[in-house]
Amino acid sequence: FLNRAQTNEWKGWMQIAFVAYHLANAQAVFIPIRWFVSAYVWMTGFGHARYLDKTRDVSLARFAKMIWRMNFFAAPLSLATGTPWIQYYVVALHTVHFALVFLAYALVIALARARRPDGSSRLKWIALVLLAATVVVVWELPGTYEATLRPALRTAFGRDFEAYFWYRTRMDYLSSLSGAACAAAFPRLVAAWTRLEERLAAGKRAAACRDASALLALPLAAAAAACVVAVVRCRGPDRRVSDHRRYVLVHPYIAT
Numbered sequence: 001f002l003n004r005a006q007t008n009e010w011k012g013w014m015q016i017a018f019v020a021y022h023l024a025n026a027q028a029v030f031i032p033i034r035w036f037v038s039a040y041v042w043m044t045g046f047g048h049a050r051y052l053d054k055t056r057d058v059s060l061a062r063f064a065k066m067i068w069r070m071n072f073f074a075a076p077l078s079l080a081t082g083t084p085w086i087q088y089y090v091v092a093l094h095t096v097h098f099a100l101v102f103l104a105y106a107l108v109i110a111l112a113r114a115r116r117p118d119g120s121s122r123l124k125w126i127a128l129v130l131l132a133a134t135v136v137v138v139w140e141l142p143g144t145y146e147a148t149l150r151p152a153l154r155t156a157f158g159r160d161f162e163a164y165f166w167y168r169t170r171m172d173y174l175s176s177l178s179g180a181a182c183a184a185a186f187p188r189l190v191a192a193w194t195r196l197e198e199r200l201a202a203g204k205r206a207a208a209c210r211d212a213s214a215l216l217a218l219p220l221a222a223a224a225a226a227c228v229v230a231v232v233r234c235r236g237p238d239r240r241v242s243d244h245r246r247y248v249l250v251h252p253y254i255a256t
Helices: 004-024 027-055 060-071 074-081 089-115 123-139 149-157 159-171 175-201 205-233 244-255
Strands: none
Touching: 004 027, 027 089, 027 123, 027 159, 027 175, 027 244, 060 074, 060 089, 089 123, 089 159, 089 175, 123 175, 149 159, 159 244
């Protein structure tokens, strides 16, 4: 598995790709760049979910520190140039999805501490369900976004801000969820991988094959489900994925 230094390098190369894409207006690589953005948001969900699960640090100081770290350059730059903050959409997505993951964990941990101060190993799964319910209801259930976030964002920041916020967040709304799900399953994945290596080293190939099948079953099932949803969302004679405007309809399910 990739370590912290490797994932940081991965993020750095993707940031270079984002800048080059916009400087060159390279529409020919629109779809791969969308995948890079989704990967960045996935790592946001994974990294913060892992941290919160291990430390249970849902303090206001932690939240403020992370918001500052994500925006300490983009926010002053936005003020200095007059460019709307949402136009720095990678920063905006990073911020929004961190807030979603943090708030889901914070609510669950706060309720758990009120009942059992020692916490529970099931907290991450409860937080994951809460996060899933939130993103599906807001970004997938018709009418919810229009009745909640849209009027609030238009009142606070204007119509253009809200429209771009919807466009950007809708494309990657599932990515932090899948990252958080992987973070929740990560300890079991590591244990299963270690057991697989031990059985291979001991020459127990049949048992190793069973373990490998179990490891692959869930990711393959998730990929198949995403493909089915993408096909359903893209059904119709005029919906071609090669069209950028049509692609954004299926991107949340393909890139996740």
